[in-house]
Each structure stands twice: as structure tokens, then as C-alpha cells.
Amino acid sequence: MIAPQATDTKHWRFHTDVEKIGWLTIDTPGASVNTLSREAIMELETLVARFEDLASSGELIGVVLLSGKDSGFIAGADISEFDAMSDFSVLPEALKRTHALFSRIEGLRIPVVAGVHGFCLGGGLELALACHYRIAVNDDKTRIGFPEVNLGIFPGFGGTGRSIRQAGPVDAMQIMLTGKMLRPGAARGLNLVDKLVRHRDMLRWEGRKAVLQKRKSSEAPLAKKALALPLVREAVANQMRKQVAKKARREHYPAPYALIDLFEQHGDDWRAMIRGEVDAFVPLMGSPTATNLRRVFFLSEGLKKQKVRGERFARVHVIGAGVMGGDIAAWCAYRGMAVTLQDLDMDRIKPALDRAKKLFKKRYKKKHEVDAAMLRLTADPKGTGVARADVIIEAVVEKLEVKQSIFKGVEGKIKDGAILATNTSSIELERIAEALDKPERLIGLHFFNPVAQLPLVEVIRSRFNSDEAIGKGASFALAIGKSPVVVKSAPGFLVNRVLMPYMLGAVERVEKGESKELLDAAAVAFGMPMGPIELMDTVGLDVGKSVASELGHPVPEGSRFAQLIAEGKLGRKTGEGFYRWEKGKPIKGETPNHPDLAALGKELVRPLVDTTEVVVGEGVVANADLADIGVILGTGFAPFLGGPMRARADGRA
Template sequence: MTTETTAADLTGLKDWRFEVDFEGIAWAIFDRENESANALGRRPLEELGEIIDRVQSGAREGTIRGLVIMSGKQKSFIVGADIREFADLKTEQQVIEALKPVNTLLDRIEAMSVPVVAAIHGVCVGGGLELVLACHYRIATRDDATRVGFPEVKLGIFPGFNGTARSIRQAGALNAMQAMLKGSMIRASAARAQGFIDQLVESRGALRWAARKAVLQNRKSKAKGGFAGLLAKWPARGYLAGKMRSETAKKVREDHYPAPFRLIDLFERYGGSYADMKREESPAFAPLMVSDTSRNLRRVFFLSEALKAQAPKQSSWRPMRVHVIGAGTMGADIAGWCVACGMEVTLQDLSVSQIEKGIAAQSKLFKRKFRTKAQQDAAKARLIADPDGRGVPRADVIIEAIIEKLEIKQALFKELEDKVKPDALLASNTSSLKIEDIAATMADPGRLVGIHFFNPAAQMPLVEVVRGEMSRQGEVDKGAIFVAAIDKFPLVVKSVPGFLVNRVLAPYMMAAMARVDAGEDKEKIDEAARAFGMPMGPIELADTVGLDVCASVGQILGLGDEVSGAAKLVKSGKLGKKTGRGYYVWKDGKPEKSNDKRWDKADIKKLGRELVEPLIAEAERARDDHIVANADLVDAGVIFGTGFAPFRGGPLHFRAREQAEAAARDAAE
């Protein structure tokens, strides 16, 4: 790159559009070629470097008075660094060398003699937020789609383009560290209050005019505390770091997810100096980038993209109205979630009081999902009690969530078949019955698919789309499109007992319960599973799911035992969390546990590995039986459906890694 670049030299840009208008304002529009969203890869960054050369040259000549950076994409600004390129970095030194030119580029932007304004609409996260923090002024739309954030911890790293230092300088130590440690998306209004954004405009169309004014008025951002703030000074910084460390430890284990702890270490040691934070960021970042944890979490990201790809992009069918039959906990929660995702839902049940109860239960979800009372009221208006099923003929999707009895489901779909629109999706939320059996009495059994939600429906990210023996591909595609439209991951599975998730989960839970029957400590078992990386131990999970439900699934899969401890608990009415007693005594929604946890770490590690073996073995059988399309989708389904330790990359990936390591050891001996 040289500073002699001319306007003509920039006509060959592929990922950016560049122009200088009659007022001397340079406009750099990021519109990455052949991509639906902008990510900062090698070529976009190199081209941005050329743009900065050109602007600096124009600034010296007096022909350019400022630069505006915008996105050419309709729905997003910059979604971060290009994760696909991370795999090329094998060593810490390679990582450090790759970071140097990017950080030099951002330093050049920050040091520009003319104002540099970022005009943001849509998602601006990770490396995108780091880029705009190097700009002099940031304007964003108030649109709900506009969010900023640092999701890097979800990939086992933290910001690496000097975002740690710039965010603290701009938003203050507390706001910046919370944003980086949580990895959550921040709405534009909150981002402005915290200091990440300087100005808000009402719409995308207003951005260009606002950015023009900001350049002409030479506006500069005002930092909110930064390194001059009290919390960046010692001893307050040490106290704050200690609090952050203890709060983070409540959520994740350091040996599983080291990134947030290394970020806190970095802040504690160097958070009193902007220059020190910038200098020390890369050496702290590099080991994380090449770690197994980060590699596996990046794998999980790509697995989530593979799940999204199960829904065809090119389709004219768009679900807007949903009719749910069955207002029990699951049916009502499905209805509430669909409403929270913008759909209109009619909820049917034989009992009017059950419908009313189900609708009332969604108030918590609506309060969590929507900020204003007007939005909450609008959501409530979209959830319509419909005891007579009047919404059926208008619905794009009809979901049955009634009792698990084959004859009742068969009769329902046989009756529905003549009442629905020709292109409406008919789906059962069955968790145990075969779709082809339910569809057997229909005139057109190819119309029926399964849409299997997990409890709690609002929180679990995965939904199984069940393909019956006669289900047509077009209906399966509609099922996946619907699931994606309600912000869930669709997984297309064969209609077999347990589908995928319950099939692999049941042997794991049953084996753990058998250990308790044999006299092993249930708390030690649960702790060992968590030490392996499971979000909850199998015994606590069984209580949470319901021991009656576990028994039912066990019988369907041929794993049940009427004389087991779990069966005895069910017979005595002790069903787990929902009755206040199962394997554990439950109080205020939490299991009572002893404080005596003086178990040997090596013993816990060995036990944890033993506990997950039935799950891994069943995942292998599910792969071999082609329950889903490929091994990666087995891993994806188990991770997002059971919470299997994401940092291990999935059960099949974990097994393959174990086998490779064992082979390497054998070869070395």
C-alpha cells in the first residue's frame, strides 16, 4: 500500500464501493462480494487499507474533509471477523503476526486528521464493533435490528483488534468488561447510554444525512470514563476484577472456558493504561485462538450454520399464522414463542379454562421479549383463544400438541385434513409416536410431518423436523422453514423411536439412574457430568424432565425397568421437580444438595467420561442408522438438543479426537 493511491486506482475494489462527493466527503460502503453479510476477512481489510491510503492522500491535498463508513447490506453492518479464516492460524506466533496489520490499520483510522464517522444499521459485532470504535464518531439507527456487541467469548476468545482497550476507553471499564464477558447483543439505545454509540437516528434512510452533518461539523465522540475513570485505577480495578472472576465462575468453569478469565486477568494487570492494554492484548489473545476450546467452539458455530441450512432459502412459502391444538404447558409455550417471533396464533383446547391458563402463562415471556407495554399488549393481542378451532382454515401452520395416544391423534388429523388450506403445514409435536402411524388414516399421509419441540420451548434452541416414511419433501422443507422463522435451529430427522435427541439422551440418563440404584452417590454423579461439561447432571436432569416422562421414553426405547428406583419413585407419586420430590427434594425450583463435595478430581474426571459413554455410543449408532443426513448433524443435534459440552465439539467429534490421540500415543511407544 502507498499513499499515492488515486480515485481511479480504487475502481477495482470487490468488497467496497468508494466515492468522494462534491462536498469532499469520502464514502466507503462495505458490500462484500457474493456474501449475504459483511465479515472482515483478508481482502476486505486490504481494500479498506487502500481506501485509508486514498483518504489520507486527499486529506493532505485538501480534497477530502472526512470519511463515512457504511454497509451496503440491507440487514446488517459487520458481523465480525471472517471465522472461516481462523483455521489457517496454527500457532500463537501466526496469530500475533496476523493481528499486527489489522491493528496498524485501525490505528491509522484513529489517527486520521479528518473526521471518520461510522454509520450503523443492523448487527455490528465483534471485529465490526472494534472497527467502529477506532472511528471518531458513531451513529446508529434506533431500529430493533441494530445491535452491537462482543460475542467472541462464545468462540473461546475475546476481542483481538485492540477492542479490549478501545471499549474500556470509550464506554468505561464496567460497561466494556460486562459487554465482553457476557457476549450478548446490546440494543442501540442501550449502547448509546453505555457510550458505544454517540448518536441515534430513526431510520436507515436518515443515516447518510446524519453522517454528512457529523463530518461537516467535525464531531468527535466523548468517552465515558475510560482509563481516567475510578474503576480503571488500582485498587478499585483489582476489586472489580475479583468480583468479575467470582461472578463468571458461577456461570462457567475456567478449565472449560478460559477466555473470560484470561480477559479478566488482562484487565486486572493492564487495565489502568490504554497503551498497556493494546500492547498486551495480542499475547493474551493468541493462546486462546489456537486452543482446542476455541477450535471446537468455532466448529459449533459452523454446526449451527449447517442446521440453519436445513431450511431452504428459495421458497415463496412464508408462515405468518399458526394454529396450535392443545393448550397444555408445551402447546401453550409453543404458541407463546410463535407470537414472540411476530406471528399470529390461535390456541385451541377442549377446555376453555386451560386455554386461558396457557395464555396467561405467556406473560412472563412477553415481558422478557418486549421492552414496552405497547409491544407486550400487541403480542397478547396476537395470541387468540380459539376453543372452536376457527383459526384452522386461515392458518399456515397447524401444530398438534395433545395427549400421546395414537388413536386420538389419528382422528384429529383425519378431521383436520379437509379444513386446512391446500398449502398449510400439518405437524405433530409427538415425542414418541411414529409420524407414519399418525398419518395412516389420512387421505394424504404425505402432508404430515413432526415438529418436535423440547421443554422449555422458549429456551431450547433445537427443534426436530420429523420425516415420516410417507412425508413429502416439500412438507419437510416447510417444517424447516417454519422452525427457522421462529428463530430455532431445524434438524431433519427420520421417524424412529426417540428421533435423535431422546434416543441418545435416554441411555445416558438410564445408565446414570442405574448407578444410583446400585448405591452410587447421585450428587457425585451429577458433579462428574458437569465436570465433563454437561450443563446439568443426569439425575438432576431426570428430575427436571419428570421421572414419569423418563419412564415413558425408556419404555418406548426398550430401556424401561419396572423395578428400578425411578419406577418406584413414579409409583409413589414422586415425579421430580414438578411434584417437589424425586431423586432430590426440590425447594424454590432448586434441588437440595449437601455441601460435602470433597471428591478426588481424578476420580470425578474418570466418572464423568464413563457417564457420557452411553450417549456417545448411541450417537454413533444414530449416525450409522442415518437418523440425520450426516455425522456433523448428529453432533449439532446432540449439542443444541442436550447441551452436550460445546467446547468438546460434539460426541462424534470428541470420540474421533480421543481415537486420534490414542493412535498417536501408540505410534510414539
């Protein structure tokens, strides 16, 4: 018998082989990643109808679903369609249609096998869970999960119920509530994946075997399912709410709470859970939180388009092994670069190496990976690495004359094309560059503390710099997994410029007798990740004073602020500042009652918002969008508000 001819649509390729196995490949046109757009789903409906016909006639014994992209399986639904899809007249029907399609796939009498490599996220994982069996490549590029909560929603293509069916209620809910991306081994351990293979080229062979052997995934064991039974589900749901409340307030981020409510209603019946998705999901999609989080996503993705093609960075030299310099060096080594770290002597460099090892142990799973990273990070007290480095970053004390001296000393040693950068947090580049023969070579690469956690790097442009130099700086930031925002050289640049009025205003209120605990609680109620006093302690009182002075806000003599600095109580790094710190956490007293914490928080944050408007007006950043994403990434400003400029426009700040 002759096998049916191949069928190609815009997003899918399908053919059957001589064994009557169907091979379905998704390959989104003109994109580096696969997404499930409305068009792709409509095409899949047509293909599934064909599978049903071929299976009924005995011409198809199974289907293997693979990806044609190197980047991975499916990164999720097409987020660019979400604004249009948030229309209440469109979304419910679209969700029901996709539910019906995935149920048809699940209901096929022939095995359907998903072969996963790279990203399998959101709607992609929901489609994989509708298949009967899942195979994944067991390497570091494979990531499996539901990141929807980061966009203000939760899985809406049946993923809530099917993940609970496979992994059990607690594990599945944890994945959805956190948005955590799982490595393949963890996904296998949670029964979201049935088999692991070593290489992508093994997916076809294992997929074939799975079809021929009619393999089918098993559900979670009864012991796990018991936690969704009516007698215990309410208690489990309440515990989930308590955990979510530690990180997100319901009025700011309604999606995780809506998901928990859905679980409390239907958690013991995965099919009912899927049916309940539509009514719970629809209000979230068009909510201000989801709308703003989508905007933040697109702004963040836009920063990645600054990459300069052909630029490669293999060697980095960092001058200054203090907290910032050492942590920048460690991060670059973690990202795979060879790094030399310079300071006056080994006594100053060793603490940075010790911190780096802690970072590597935390980030890597295997000892040999930690050892390899440590080999990439070399102590270099004599600065011999300068001549070979592709990037030289100065991160010493915030003193103009010290920085000028360093750059005068290295300018003649660096190779052509190397990036010469300062990590200054507030000093204008033109003043530092005055000491150089070629001032156009110096750019700013301003990192934020803690380096391993905060994604922003301000790429500072002086009046001397060319587009090429700034482009290379942005490209380097992307190469080490950071988000570059280009800002003009001006006192405080963007983030410190807007943060200082906010923090100093709060400090001034504490000086006048207001409760620091109350002010911090109010800022958190508004939506900030931490309050301004805790933030000042985290930044370091000495750093805060230095930046404040650069911006023309000197710390008054005789103030509590000045007294703490004089006593060496500089905040978290010394164990005491405005707060006493233990194990990296501030010890706080009781928070006084207040009738409207959020309103007080809005009042506290107003100087930050006002200053952001001024910075945009002065052209320090190119536009309000860049100001918003820069302030969100650099300060943690409430993402659900879309940034200070969007919040002001919406009347929410």
C-alpha cells in the same frame, strides 16, 4: 476545484463530494453480510493511505463510513479464515497489522465517522470504535456487541482497550465476557455510540454534520475508570472470575479467563491493553475449544440453508394447551404469527395464556408490544382455526390412540398445502399416520422444553414423506427462529434416543445408593450444562418414564423412580422429584468428595456417546455432523468438545 475521482475496490467504494467529505462504503461481494476478511483489511490499508494524502493536501476534510448491505454494518471478521489464521506463524503479524491500521484511522487529523445500522459486531464494532464518532439507527434491527467469546476467543483488533476507554472497565468487560448483543439505546448509554437517529436514511445527513462540526466521542468518566486503578483492579478481576466460573470452567472455556488476566495486567491503560491482545489472543485461536466452537458455528449456520424459498407462514394452530403445546403457541405468537390454541375447554387453555404473557413481558420492552402479542394468541376450544392455519401442530399426551384420533378429526378440515405436524417425543410417525387417508401429509416437529430457550426442532421424516414436506417443515422451524435437524422416524428419534441411556444409567446408580449430587457435579465437570438427575427432574419423571417405555426401557416396579411417579412427585413442575425444587431451582445437599470428577463425568456420559454412534450408523441422521449439532442444541452437550462424535474421535469422550 474538482473533487477527486471515486475509488472502488473489491470490498469498498470511496468517493469525495463537493464539500470535500469522503464517503466510504463497505459491501462484501457475494455475501448477505459484510465481514472484515484479510483482503478487505488490505484494501482498507490502501484507502487509509489515500485519506492521509488527501487530508494533508486539504482535499479531504473528513470521512463517513457506511454499509452497502441491508443486513447491517459489519458482522465481524471473516470466520471462514479463522482456521488458516490460527497458524502461529501467520496470526501475530496479521493482528499487529490490523492494530496498526486501526491506529492510523484513529490518528487521522480529520474526523472519521461510523454510521451503523443492523449488525455491528466483533471486528465491525472494533473498526467503529477506531473511528472518532459513531451514529446508530435506533430500531430493533440494530445490534452492537462482541460475540467472540462464543467462538472461544476475545476481541483482537483493539476492541478490548477501546471499549474500556469508551464504556469504562466494568461495563466493557461485561459486554466482552458475556458476548451480549446490545440494543442501540443501551449502546448509547454505555458510550459505545454517540448519537442515535430514527432511520437509516438519516445516517448520511448526520454523518455529514458530524464531519463539518468535527465531532469527537468523549471517553468514559473518571468515576468509571477508577475501577481499573491498581489498588482496586485485582479485586474487580477476581469478582469477574467468580461470575464467569458460575457458567464456564477455565479448562473448558479459557477465553474469558484470558481476557480477565489481560485486564488485571493492563486495565488502567487502554493502549497497553491493546498491545497485550496479541500475546493473549494467539494461543486461544488455535486451541481445541476455539476450533470446536468454530465447527459448531458452521454446523449451526448450515442448518439455516434448509429454508424453502417462497414459503410463508402466517397462521398456526396448536392442539393441546399443556406445557409443550402452550409454550409452542406462545413462541409462534412471539415470532409474529397469528396463533389459535385448542384444548377441551378454557380452564385448560388459560394457564397457557398466562405463561405466554409472562414470556412476552420478559422478551418485550414495551407494553403495547406485549398487548399486540397477546392479541395474536387466541384461545380456540372448538378448533375453528384449523381450516385457516398454514401449520397445524399436535402437542397432546404421548398416547398413540389419542394422537390418531386427533389427526383423523382434523385431516378433512385443513387447507391444501398446510403443514400437519405432531410434536411427539418418541412415537414413530408411521404408527400415528396409519389413521390418515393421506399419511404422507404428517411430519414431526419435535420441540424441546423449555421452548423459548432450546433452539432445536427435530423435523421427523417418515417413510411416507416427500422432500417437499420435510423442506416445508424445516422452513417453518427457521421462520420461528429455531434450528431444524432432519431425522428419520425411529423410536426416540435423535435426542431422546441418546439421552435416555445417559439419564437412566445415572438413575440406576442412584437407585444403588450413589449420590445424585455427586453424579450431577461430575457431569457438569465433564462439560454438560446440568447433571442427569437434575435433567430428569427438569424433563419430568412421567415424561421420562413414557419415553423410556417407548424405547424398551421400562421403569422397574418398586424402584425409587416408580415410587416418585406414583406419589405424583414428577420433578420441577410439581416441586419435587429426585430433588425438591424452590423457585425453579433444585435444593441440593452436599457433594461428596471425588478424586476425579471429570473422569466420572466422562464415564456417565459414555452411554450417550455410544448411542449417538449407533444412531448415526442406523441412518437416523444423515451424518455425524448433523448428529453432533443436533445433540448439542437438544441436550446442551459440551459445545467446546464439538459434539459427541467429535469428542469420541478426539478421545475426549
